[in-house]
Amino acid sequence: xxxxxxxxxxxxxxxxxxxxxxxxxxxxxxxxxxxxxxxxxxxxxxxxxxxxxxxxxxxxxxxxxxxxxxxxxxxxxxxxxxxxxxxxxxxxxxxxxxxxxxxxxxxxxxxxxxxxxxxxxxx
Amino acid sequence: xxxxxxxxxxxxxxxxxxxxxxxxxxxxxxxxxxxxxxxxxxxxxxxxxxxxxxxxxxxxxxxxxxxxxxxxxxxxxxxxxxxxxxxxxxxxxxxxxxxxxxxxxxxxxxxxxxxxxxxxxxxxxxxxxxxxxxxxxxxxxxxxxxxxxxxxxxxxxxxxxxxxxxxxxxxxxxxxxxxxxxxxxxxxxxxxxxxxxxxxx
Numbered sequence: 001x002x003x004x005x006x007x008x009x010x011x012x013x014x015x016x017x018x019x020x021x022x023x024x025x026x027x028x029x030x031x032x033x034x035x036x037x038x039x040x041x042x043x044x045x046x047x048x049x050x051x052x053x054x055x056x057x058x059x060x061x062x063x064x065x066x067x068x069x070x071x072x073x074x075x076x077x078x079x080x081x082x083x084x085x086x087x088x089x090x091x092x093x094x095x096x097x098x099x100x101x102x103x104x105x106x107x108x109x110x111x112x113x114x115x116x117x118x119x120x121x122x123x
Numbered sequence: 124x125x126x127x128x129x130x131x132x133x134x135x136x137x138x139x140x141x142x143x144x145x146x147x148x149x150x151x152x153x154x155x156x157x158x159x160x161x162x163x164x165x166x167x168x169x170x171x172x173x174x175x176x177x178x179x180x181x182x183x184x185x186x187x188x189x190x191x192x193x194x195x196x197x198x199x200x201x202x203x204x205x206x207x208x209x210x211x212x213x214x215x216x217x218x219x220x221x222x223x224x225x226x227x228x229x230x231x232x233x234x235x236x237x238x239x240x241x242x243x244x245x246x247x248x249x250x251x252x253x254x255x256x257x258x259x260x261x262x263x264x265x266x267x268x269x270x271x272x273x274x275x276x277x278x279x280x281x282x283x284x285x286x287x288x289x290x291x292x293x294x295x296x297x298x299x300x301x302x303x304x305x306x307x308x309x310x311x312x313x314x315x316x317x318x319x320x321x322x323x324x
Contacts (some may be wrong), residue, residue, distance in 0.1 A: 010275045034231055035170060035197065036144035038210040056311045063140040065211055067199050071168035078172060098142045098211070101260075101313055108141070108317030116143060117310045119204025123162075 019075075020053060021080040033081045035067040036098040043092045052083050053092075060093060143204075144211040145306065146229055149238030150246025150256065154266040154296035155214035156198045158238065162302040163200025163212065168196050197228075210306075215250070234260040234309050238296065241265050241274045244282055251283060262312050263291045264305045288316075 040063045045054040052073065059072060070080040089094040102108050147155045160167045172195050198214040211223045215228070229235065235254055239247040247263075254261045263285055265274070276291045285291065295301045 012162045034144075035213060036142050036231070038140060038142050038209075038284070040140075063138075063142075063209075065142060065201070065209070067170040067197070067211065067213070068168060068201070068281070070170045071199075076171045096141065098144045098231045101317075108313070110314065110317060112143070113233075113310055113314050113317070115208060116204055116210065117307065117314070119202070119208060119210070120303055120307050120310065123202065123299070 016076070016079045019050075020079055023082050032097070033066055033084060033095065035065065035077065037066045038063040038096040038098075039066055039069060039084065040064075040083055040094045040096070041092065042094055050083075053087060056083060056087060057092060063096070066095075131319050135265070138207060140207050140209065142209045142211055144213060145309065146232050146235040146259070147238065147270045147312050148215045148235050148247075148250040148261070149266075150243065150248075150250060153238040153240045153247060154244075155238055158236070158264075158296040158302045158305070159198050159200040159212050159214045159296075160265075161297055162202065162306065163297045164203055165201050167200045168200050170199065171195070172197075195262055227255075229257050229259045232259065234262075234307055234313055236260050236305055237263050237265055239279070239283070240268060241271050241279065242268065244279070248283070251285065260309075260313055260316055261289065262305065262309045263289060264296075264308075265291065265293045266296045267293050 039055045039056070039060045043057065044099045045057045049057075052075075055073060056069060059069060064072075066077070066080060066084065070077050073080065075083075084093065084095070088095055099109070099112055101113065140230055147158055149155050156167065171274045180231070197216065200212045202210040202212070204210050235252060237250045251261075251263070253259075263279075263283065265271075265276070265279060276293070279285075280287070280291055290308055290312050292305055294305045
C-alpha cells in the first residue's frame with residue numbers, strides 16, 4: 001500500500017519542483033545525509049506545516065532510515081533530502097548517521113562488530 | 124490527528140537506536156535483490172534517485188517535461204540485530220555506470236558482499252574493482268545457481284584475481300540462513316582485518 005506516485009505527470013518533475021520550492025539538491029546539514037541515516041522526530045507537526053513535512057514527522061516518531069522514509073513517501077532521495085534539511089535546520093527532527101566500522105581517527109570498533117555478529121547469529 | 128506520542132521526545136521511541144549498513148554488490152543478475160529479500164525482516168523496499176541533465180541547474184528544471192530522466196533504484200532491507208541496532212542492507216544498482224550517482228553510498232558502510240555468478244564471472248569484475256578502488260572491505264559470495272558447475276573456490280579466486288586475504292564463500296542467495304552466513308563471514312573478516320595492523324593490500 002503506497003500513496004499514488006506521480007499522479008498527474010509521468011515525469012513528476014513539476015511535483016518535485018513544487019515540493020522543494022525549486023531547490024534541486026540538499027545543501028547544508030542534509031548534504032551528508034546517508035540512505036541509512038536514522039531520522040527521529042523531535043516535535044509534533046504544527047498547523048500550517050507543509051503536508052510532506054507533517055508526514056515525515058508523523059512517520060519518524062520511531063527512528064526510521066532516510067531510505068525507508070523515501071520509499072514510504074514515494075520520493076526520490078534527493079528530493080527527500082531537501083525536505084529533511086528544512087526540518088533539521090528548524091530542529092524538528094534529529095538525524096543519526098550509520099555507525100562506521102572505524103571511528104574518526106580511531107581503530108576499528110570491535111565492540112560494534114561483536115554486537116553485529118551476535119545479532120546475526122541469533123537470526 | 125493524534126500526536127500524543129510526542130510527549131516523550133527522546134524517550135523510548137527515539138531512544139538510542141543506531142544503524143549500520145552493508146552493501147550488496149555484484150554484476151547484473153547475480154542475485155543482489157534476492158539476497159536482500161531472503162535475509163530482510165521487512166518486505167524489501169526501493170529508494171530512487173532521479174538524474175536529469177538539468178539537475179545541476181535549478182532554473183532549467185522548469186518546463187523540461189521532455190527532459191531525459193534516468194532513475195536508478197536501490198533495493199534495500201533491514202535486520203533488527205537487537206533492540207537498539209538496525210542493520211540496513213542495500214543492493215547496488217545493477218548498472219555500474221550509474222554508481223557515480225551514489226557517490227558516498229559505500230561511505231559509512233561496514234563493508235560489502237560482492238555476489239558472483241560462476242557461470243558469468245566477468246559480470247562481477249567491475250564490482251570487485253570498485254570495492255578495491257574505494258577501499259571497501261568485502262567478501263566474495265558465489266551464488267550457486269541450480270545449473271552452476273562446481274568451481275573450486277581457489278580457481279575462482281585466480282580467475283577473479285582476488286587478494287588471498289579476501290574470503291570467498293559459496294551461498295544460495297534465496298536461502299535466509301545461507302545469506303545470513305555470508306553476512307557472518309563478512310563481519311568475521313572485518314574483525315580479522317582489524318586484528319592485524321593495517322597494511323597495504
